[in-house]
Each structure stands twice: as structure tokens, then as C-alpha cells.
Amino acid sequence: MINKQQRKAFRLGLIVNPVAGIGGSVALKGSDGADTSQIALSKGAEPLANQRVKTALEEVSDYYGEMDVFTVAGDMGQTVCEELGIKHSIIYTPNDTQQTTSYEDTESAARAMSSLNLDLLLFAGGDGTARNICASVSEGSTVLGVPAGCKIHSGVYAITPKAAGRIVKMLVAGDLVSLTDADVMDIDEVLFRQGVVKAKRYGELQIPAELRYVQNVKMGGKESDELVLQDIAAHVIENMEDDEIYIMGSGSTVNFIMEELGCNNTLLGVDVLSDQQVIQSDVTAKELLPLIKDKKVKLVITLIGGQGHIFGRGNQQLSPTVIKAVGRDNIIIVATKTKLQALEGRPLIADTGDSELDKALSGPISVVTGYHDLVIYPVGYEEL
Template sequence: MFKLGLIINPLAGLGGAVALKGSDGVAQQALALGAEPKAELRMVQALQLLQPLADRLTLYCAGGKMGESVARRLGFKVEVVHRPANITDANDSFHTAAALHQLGVDLILFAGGDGTARDIFSAVGSQQAVLGVPAGVKIHSGVYAITPKAAGLVAVQMVQGELVSVTDAEVRDIDENAFRQGQVKARYFGEMMVPEALRFMQAVKQGGRESEQLVLDDIAAEVIEQMEDEFQYIVGSGSTVAAVMAQLGLDNTLLGVDLVQAGELVGTDLTAQQLLQAVANKPTKLVITLIGGQGHLFGRGNQQLCPALIKAVGRENIIVLATKTKLTALGGRALLADTGDTQLNAELAGHYRIVTGYRDAVLYPLANPEES
């Protein structure tokens, strides 16, 4: 009988869609702004793949929304190891992880972000196999699968007794207060043991600012020359896209999403709901870049770009920017979209024209992470 530990941080990712850049210390504010919990839904996508194997495993978890509710709803045999209060916090993740480790579970499957990974690391260190279901705003750590379904597939391999290697993956987190001020201060906390199914696991996000300033200027010049006044442009996060805003002479939310039309700034640091309202019945294009090292276009730090918004804009109106150095660093791996909508992930798959300089572009694939 496989012993699967389960932890869901029900507050993970709440701050993303409402432009709070994270959930640490602002969960109630995010809820007041209309944020909807997503971590449980992400875990469901992973656990559904394990349902055919339910007779082979027992799920050990925290009570209520931290795992018990969804596990029972999906028909698994459940044992509760920790009862959290109505409002959960980091201590609940820590105590649950510690209890699971003490029980000797074969794997801890957890849904959250970098803060959750930190809490679990502080409880189990590098001696416990863990696997993250991405559900947070900022996911810089290497302990997460590329999508919830990918996490489920790795867990299935383990439950079925397949030979799955393990490796040590970094746990990293950033200072959210600094992040909300446009500064990325990432810190290394240690390493945890994860199943090494590399095509299902994301790389650690590369830090640092883009050094190829001349290339960035060329990319910006190309984008600006192609801009049409009748379109409004959603401008995503990242230093590559920030170069476009700099050449336009507009203030830029480096770690947020802005809106531009006819060379003027229409909105800054917009939430998912504000963006949906802005694109209603208005021709819109989206300017976006990938996360260095990971290759994600959607689902890492830009939850404001929700599935409904991406559908409203349309794949044909997505403008992707990247330096060739950034693409080369992927080592041939395809770009990824983890939107939270598996059908949309599949629809977004295919080759994209990537603007890599002035009058310079390459074709590069975006893979459906459920099939890659």
C-alpha cells in the first residue's frame, strides 16, 4: 500500500489575479478584492489521475481544506494527521509536513507556492521525497512539476512501482514586500528530494536582469514600429517587455501588467478583472516574454493573464519577445503554458513567432505540458 502525504495551502495564489504579487500576509485583502482560491482545484487535477489506483494507496493529510475534503470527495482512503484552525497559516503546513515525515510517507504531494515549499522544507529538510503542484503566484523553486497534471503523472509512476529516480531540487523564495515594490530579492533556502521525471519538472527560475541592452533596444524598436493605434496593448511583466515601455517613455510595472494605447498609458498594475473589463469589445494584443530558465509564458507570476483574458485576446494577438540568449538557455525545451485551463493549454500549443531583434524573429514551439 503506497502512503501518499497530501498538503494543500488553501491561501496559495490568492494575490496573483488581484495584482498583489503574492499571498504572504495579504490573503484576507486578496479575498476582499474578489480573489478566488485555486489551490484545491489545482490539486484535484493531479489527484484525478490517481483515482484508478485508489485501492493501492492511502492519503495522509491535514483536515478540511488542507487536503481531507478533496481527498474524501474523490473517493480515496484518508487518514488525518493534523487539524488546522478555520484560518490556516504557515504553521499548519509545517506541522502537517512534520507529521507526514514522521509517519514515513512515500511521497508528500503539496499544492502551493514558494512560501509553502519553504514551510515544508523547514519541517522535513532533504530527507523526504516531495513533489509540488504549482498553485502560487511566485514559483521560483525547482520542486514543482510544470503543471498539476504533470505532478499527477509522476505520482502515478511511483504508485505503480515504476523506477523513478530522485534528485535534489532548490527551494527558493523572494521577499514579497520588495517584490511589490518592483524588486526581485530571491533567497536560496536549501534543497528537497524530488522524483526526477525531468520532462515533468520545471527548472529553477533564472535571476538577474537582462544584460544584452542593445538587443533589448532592438526588440523594443521592432515592437513599437509594429504597434497600431486602433489596438490596445496589454504589456506583461519582465525586463524584456520593460524595454518596450522604456522606449515609449512610459512608466512600467516591472512585475505587473499595464495597458497601453496610441503611445499612452491607459492603466497600470491591473488585476485580472480590470483587464477583462478593459478588453471587452476592444481590439487588444498581448505583449509578453517567457520566464528565463523555466520557459513558461503563462502561469508563473502573471496570473492576471487569466484563461478568460487569454481567450478574449486570442492566440493570434499574442506577441512574444525574447533574446536569442534566453531561448538558447532553454536547451531546446519548448515553451510552456500552465494557465489552469487544460483545454486552453492544448489550444495554445504550436509554433510562435518570437521577436528577437529589429527585423529579426524566430519560430519556437510552445508545447502542451500535458503531452510534452
């Protein structure tokens, strides 16, 4: 158990991977690889990791004066601390403090923080960043991830940036919070970009056991009940209108619909249909907007099994601007009842990066679970 009252100030470590998830909006499926972040930037991608950390730390604003914060120079932590007026100490400086920082910087910073007797190491990134932290921190370190990557299979991340902030707030406030071990998972991004998901466990990290706010490890594999998927596909296809544009999200359930249409599909990307034919494959966020401008549009998406995310995990091409242009009433969520039951009553999660949009998306929503078979399921907000 952690009890902050035993210390004069809460000792918080902060490491930000500034390029985490940068490839998502431009259909690069991640940011791993020496040149990927530069390619993403050249395609117009915008780094969002620091904004997500800022969202998390704003939840702790009443307690800034009760924290000793140790962080990394530049965009790996210093920038967001200065923006929020959080007093901090720099314990590591990368060779390049801007957007070309590397996984070696993350690992070096984590090793430097391991000797500081931290109460919590807060880090922002995706599965690759979690691997770096896992490889570098000392045994018994307590960590928590702010989700900022494209692919997040690991169980060490909060479900949203705000959720991460709420856990930190509980700890700083002196609430008794149990600890648990969570798996660190990652997939091969080279294969991922080819439509192949190959996940591997890389270890475990100790995290706060606030299960309301921490995501489950992603369920792997395709839906096994082919008959149910055929029913879902039949319902969606029957209701397709010739004068509408259809944005087809990622995931195996949507992939099955595309297969039933006889269309080539980007399993881990976003495709666009008109008259039940692909008009553009594996689109980026910027490419989507002109395709749907002044058009009647529907968006077909599914949820991440075991986690419940409908936005913000693996589909960053569906930017807040795109989602607003589509409108909540034109979002078609497809999922088997088995997939919904696996959530054990937890709500669906919209983590778009725009809190007002997340709030607007919340509330009961229809989910297609079969042929002419829909259920009402909640999209959460307040508890996130």
C-alpha cells in the same frame, strides 16, 4: 531509487496551501503576509490551489485503490480527497480549516507526516510553502510540489499540475524513478510588490528526478544584452497600431519595451496601453476585461528564463478569460535567442489553469527575437 513493489500500498502525504497564489489575479504579487489573503478575497480573488491539486490527482485515478493517503483536515487536503473519492486519513487539523489557515499549519502538518514513512509528500503552493515544507520535514523525505503560487523560483515543483500527477502515477505504478536534490528559493514579497526581486536560497529537498516534468530553478536578473533588447523593442513599437489596446505583461524584457516608449512600468505587474500611453497600471484580472471589451487587443509577454512558462508564473492577472478574449493570434511573445537557447529544446509552457485553453495555445508560435527577426518555437501540451 523508489520501488513501490516493495510495499502493499503507496503511502502518499498531501498538504494543500488553500490560499496559495490567491493574490496573483488581483495584482497583490503573492499571498504572503497575515492579511494578504483576506485583502485578495475582498478584491474578488478566488482560491485555486485545490483545483490545481485536483487536476494533479486526476492523473492517478486508476491507482486510487493502491494508495494510503494521509492529509490535513478541511481545505488543506481533505476537501479534494473527498471530491475525488480518495480514501484518506486525517493526521492534522488546523484551528480554522477554511481559508485562514497559516504557514504554521503547513509546518505542523509536515512535521506530523515526517513520522509516517511516506513514499512521497505531495504539496501545493508557491515558494513560501516550499520553505515551510523544507523547514519541517525530516531529512531524506521525498517531496514534490504542485505549482499553485504566484512566484515559483524553487526547483521542487512540477512544471504543471498534470505533470505532478504524472510523476505520482509513475511512482504508484512501481516505475523506477531516481531521486535528486533541488533548491528551495524564495523572494521577499514586500520588496516584490515594490518591483524589487531579492531571491534567497533556503535549503534543498529531495524530489523525483523526472526532468521532463520538474521545472528548473528560475534564472535571475535582467537580460544583459541591451542591444538585442533595443532591437526587440524597436520591432514591437514599430508595429503598434493606434486603434489597438496593448496589454503589457510582466518581466524585464517587456519592461525594456515600456522604457523605450517612455512609459512608467509595473515590472512585476500588468499595464495597459492605448496610443502608446498607459491608461491603467498594475491591473487585476477583473479590471482587464472591461478595458478590452469590444476592442482590438494585443498582448505582449515574455517567458520565464530557465523555465519557459509564458502563462501561470507571476502573471495570473492574465486569466483564462482574458487570454481567450485576446486570442492566440494576438499574443506577441518577446525573448532573446539566448533565453530560448537556455531552454535546450524544451517547449514553452502555458499553465493557465484551463487545460482546454492550454491545449489551444499549444503548437508552433512566433517569438520576436530582434528587429524584424522572428523565430518559430513550440508551445508544449502533450508532454506536460
